[in-house]
Amino acid sequence: MSSASAHGKSGIEPLKLIGLLCTIAGLTLFTYAIFSGSFLLDAEALQTASAKVPADRLELLEPIQGREFGNQFTALKAIDAAINPDGNLASYNLKEYKFWLLNAAAEGPVKSNPWLFFLLTIGLTSLGGILYAMPGFNKLPGIKHDGIFFNSSMNRGLVGILIGTYLIAFYVLLYWKHEYFVNAVLLVEPLSQSLRNMVADRWFLYGTLYTLAVCVMGVRMFTKYRHNRYHLIRTVSVMFFQFAFAFSIPTIMERLNRPSMDFKNAWPLNYTFFMDWNLNTLLSSGNLGLFMLFWGIILTVVLVPVLAYFFGKRWYCSWVCGCGGLAETLGDPFRQLSDKSVKAWKAERYIIHGVLVFAVVMTFMQIANFVSGGTWFGNQTWRVNEQYSFWIGAAFAGVVGTGFYPLMGNRVWCRFGCPLAAILGMVQKFQSRFVITTNGGQCISCGNCSTYCEMGIDVRWYAQRGQNIIRSSCVGCGVCAAVCPRGVLKLENTTPGERYNVVIDDEIMQMALEKTNTSTLQVN
Numbered sequence: 001m002s003s004a005s006a007h008g009k010s011g012i013e014p015l016k017l018i019g020l021l022c023t024i025a026g027l028t029l030f031t032y033a034i035f036s037g038s039f040l041l042d043a044e045a046l047q048t049a050s051a052k053v054p055a056d057r058l059e060l061l062e063p064i065q066g067r068e069f070g071n072q073f074t075a076l077k078a079i080d081a082a083i084n085p086d087g088n089l090a091s092y093n094l095k096e097y098k099f100w101l102l103n104a105a106a107e108g109p110v111k112s113n114p115w116l117f118f119l120l121t122i123g124l125t126s127l128g129g130i131l132y133a134m135p136g137f138n139k140l141p142g143i144k145h146d147g148i149f150f151n152s153s154m155n156r157g158l159v160g161i162l163i164g165t166y167l168i169a170f171y172v173l174l175y176w177k178h179e180y181f182v183n184a185v186l187l188v189e190p191l192s193q194s195l196r197n198m199v200a201d202r203w204f205l206y207g208t209l210y211t212l213a214v215c216v217m218g219v220r221m222f223t224k225y226r227h228n229r230y231h232l233i234r235t236v237s238v239m240f241f242q243f244a245f246a247f248s249i250p251t252i253m254e255r256l257n258r259p260s261m262d263f264k265n266a267w268p269l270n271y272t273f274f275m276d277w278n279l280n281t282l283l284s285s286g287n288l289g290l291f292m293l294f295w296g297i298i299l300t301v302v303l304v305p306v307l308a309y310f311f312g313k314r315w316y317c318s319w320v321c322g323c324g325g326l327a328e329t330l331g332d333p334f335r336q337l338s339d340k341s342v343k344a345w346k347a348e349r350y351i352i353h354g355v356l357v358f359a360v361v362m363t364f365m366q367i368a369n370f371v372s373g374g375t376w377f378g379n380q381t382w383r384v385n386e387q388y389s390f391w392i393g394a395a396f397a398g399v400v401g402t403g404f405y406p407l408m409g410n411r412v413w414c415r416f417g418c419p420l421a422a423i424l425g426m427v428q429k430f431q432s433r434f435v436i437t438t439n440g441g442q443c444i445s446c447g448n449c450s451t452y453c454e455m456g457i458d459v460r461w462y463a464q465r466g467q468n469i470i471r472s473s474c475v476g477c478g479v480c481a482a483v484c485p486r487g488v489l490k491l492e493n494t495t496p497g498e499r500y501n502v503v504i505d506d507e508i509m510q511m512a513l514e515k516t517n518t519s520t521l522q523v524n
């Protein structure tokens, strides 16, 4: 008997199938769009690029002016040789120049029909995601994971590996090879023009895709959680904060030609906040800039710890944060893949606190440099910023944090890397009212809670002992409580000191010993 029939599945529903086909078609066309078209480096293209590329570099392109290239590989090779003859141009600048030159020189289906291609790629994929989720509304409410470990996409099977590879490739192109991503950015050009009145760049593309992913997969969460008010409101919350705070408000501010900011993104997750260019921008932007500076500091110094005292880490990680929002929606199908071993728990503590130390040292250097006018650490600050951006901001948070969803679960970044989560975790562990209480007598040791804990916490271990769960890594998603068939677990707020009921450990031990002694006596 096949695993599918063993689990009572009678095949895929028609709407789901249509959704799946739309998603596959949209993604295939998106991939095609990236490599489509040709590139004509004529006078008009150079004129357009002059807004982003300095004149002395444009002059170097004279020998290849007027040439047409069949794809971005040949175009980039020729531009590279012409624009950087001595090889002394900083890598970041070189990539930026190449990106804007190709952007201006692009010709072909995407450039000629951007709205059509936008609808056929990003639009079709989003529609497919929604259609795929819709049949969930016809099922009985409740969180069901039937056959999840027999599903190739959700159990590190071939489909999961392919999804992970696609995501990783996407992040590598976005962060480090964006000159090859010109056509993908052109897909959102009309959207960028109509919303921001600005030319699209890779970060606008990323913000659009990110927000769509949270909202589309949020619909899936509605089908799954519609019996549970806590999870419904939580899902609406992450969708709202992503759509309004991370996407809409910064977009409106850009349209108004004002400095833009994600007002919910607290330091040190927002590691660019204290960089000199950001501080200079805010200080030179009048009262609005001063307010943004004030807000960023108050958010970090007051709101984050105070709200963590009252509600634990969950107020941020499971209700507000963009990374958490993506993890709880796009990443939800992979939550059971988190490593529950003690080895992973140990690694998590070293790595996340290591990243926090790195962020604190970098920020100290940033502020010291800003205050001293660049005399304290000089170029070292820039070098440290660069290393942090590369290793933590891009490689860890992006490539590993999201690309590895289908391989390591949906909270790799939150669990192992986020320095803000490390701070919230310390408050939660030592001085917070939040606790997960357990009614140990009811536990049947089914293990559902541990399986679906995205932070790799062995919840059952605590439940079996009737012990409260106070773990700095717990993001308070509440899924352990929602999947428990016996109502053992409860997310609660209480007095900080009274949360620790480890004494129950001793009591349980005592009872176990007494029981053993009694049965030994009876046997005797």
Ligand code: SF4
Residues within 6 Å of the ligand: 436, 449, 452, 453, 454, 455, 456, 457, 459, 469, 473, 474, 475, 476, 477, 478, 479, 480, 481
């Ligand atoms: S212990 Fe429960 S609430 Fe905490 S992260 Fe795990 S599943 Fe979520």
Ligand code: SF4
Residues within 6 Å of the ligand: 442, 443, 444, 445, 446, 447, 448, 449, 450, 459, 460, 463, 464, 483, 484, 485, 486, 487, 488, 489
């Ligand atoms: S899901 Fe509930 S019954 Fe099952 S092991 Fe966890 S606490 Fe016990």
